[in-house]
Amino acid sequence: MNNKLKNEIGTIRSFNRFYTNVLGLLDQHILESTFSLSEVRVLHEIEKIEKCTSKKLSEILCMDAGYLSRILKKFEKYGMIEKRRTPEDARAYFLYVTQIGKEKMNELNACSDEQIFNLIHPLTEEEQSRLVRNMTSIENILTEGKRIKFEDITIRHDVRAGDAGYITYLHGLIYKQEYNYSIAFEGYVAQSFCEFLLNYNPNCDRLWLAEYYGEVIGCIGVVGHGDRAQLRWFLLHPNYRGIGLGKRLLNCALSYCREKGFKFVFLDTTNDLETAIAMYTKAGFIKVAEKKNNSWREDLTELEFEMQL
Known part of the structure; x- marks a missing residue:
């Protein structure tokens, strides 16, 4: 030991x-x-x-x-x-x-x-939320997420302070652990969020965040480009996969694109994200382009998918 x-x-x-x-x-x-x-x-x-x-x-x-x-x-x-x-x-x-x-x-x-009320009453609201999040994390880790209930997951689309920074952190961490991406990928995500926040237009842009007892566990975003919408930042924490949350987030984004009258929706991904690619294909996306991208890891191919609405 x-x-x-x-x-x-x-x-x-x-x-x-x-x-x-x-x-x-x-x-x-x-x-x-x-x-x-x-x-x-x-x-x-x-x-x-x-x-x-x-x-x-x-x-x-x-x-x-x-x-x-x-x-x-x-x-x-x-x-x-x-x-x-x-x-x-x-x-x-x-x-x-x-x-x-x-x-x-x-x-x-x-x-x-x-x-329990007497125990947590002296705490601030933020401390109470952090306490519950940490206790929930302990339970999920020790039970391998077996007690997660879909109805306890909420999805919001109001952008709050710290959201972009935390999602950037999740991208850097998860893509390093699962795909061995370099820190340059985290820089790419950070830059994309910088552009999103500085040019945010609520009439054509939106960011959805899935939360489990106040902890952000997944996200997806839409950025408008004229009559085309770009799907971005689609990510799920590993502990919350396989329960239908990814499909729900994707449906939220596509419904929003139709509601806003976009004619096309496109996205960029990489060839090693097989589960996500299968989900895009099932939803109706078609691959329209591909190119080599060694910016984040060797032997990586960047793919572009598009769907007409």
């Missing part, structure tokens, strides 16, 4: 100690109730999981079956859950939260909301 990894592990463990202390997770009873953190989590999962069984609970929570059984007996004793035989197997039971259990969960949820 090298020193860098040791330091990272130490930082994570330090954060874990800090956060469990902040939320009082080491207390025997959580939120000043008669229940432990494990018990509250079990009750929450029973309420959330459809056709919940003790086996499914044990697998999801990675909890010992004997320990889980004792918790379930306690809940039954207090009338907080009930068991109903499954139609498929008379020996198995579905678990349901009773009205008493739901009232207790509502009480605990209210206490938890108040606890």
Whole structure:
């Protein structure tokens, strides 16, 4: 284990100690109730999981079956859950939260909301947003984005301070990691945004930004040139691909071009962006030109696509 990894592990463990202390997770009873953190989590999962069984609970929570059984007996004793035989197997039971259990969960949820409110209330609005973004990033990284919900992604088209700089940063980072482009490419993107911002015309130019809990995760832009529109800066963060976001952004841009009465829309790309090229072709774009471009990497071919609207 090298020193860098040791330091990272130490930082994570330090954060874990800090956060469990902040939320009082080491207390025997959580939120000043008669229940432990494990018990509250079990009750929450029973309420959330459809056709919940003790086996499914044990697998999801990675909890010992004997320990889980004792918790379930306690809940039954207090009338907080009930068991109903499954139609498929008379020996198995579905678990349901009773009205008493739901009232207790509502009480605990209210206490938890108040606890978090007291924690973040002293923070500024920007600090609160940054805290949520960072927590969301932690969850996405550790679950490989499996919990991302499309409905939690928003798309806006008002250009705000810092947008162009952050998108330029994403282009430089992602194209270096995935295609080994040089920093000259980031300079090219920065120059294109400089021209866009200095000559921005809301009647024919637009920039869309996809956000996930306030973090910019994708973008696409349109720049007007007379009766032709240029499609630019089409980019998705790797963690948010494969969920239909790229198609949605492209449709936003093409709908805008039709709405503004452009006769043609064109774009420049490179031969190694196969996924994007497939999407353009499917949308109706046709390749009209190509030329060698070694500005960002050797053996690169620049392609121009066009579509009549």
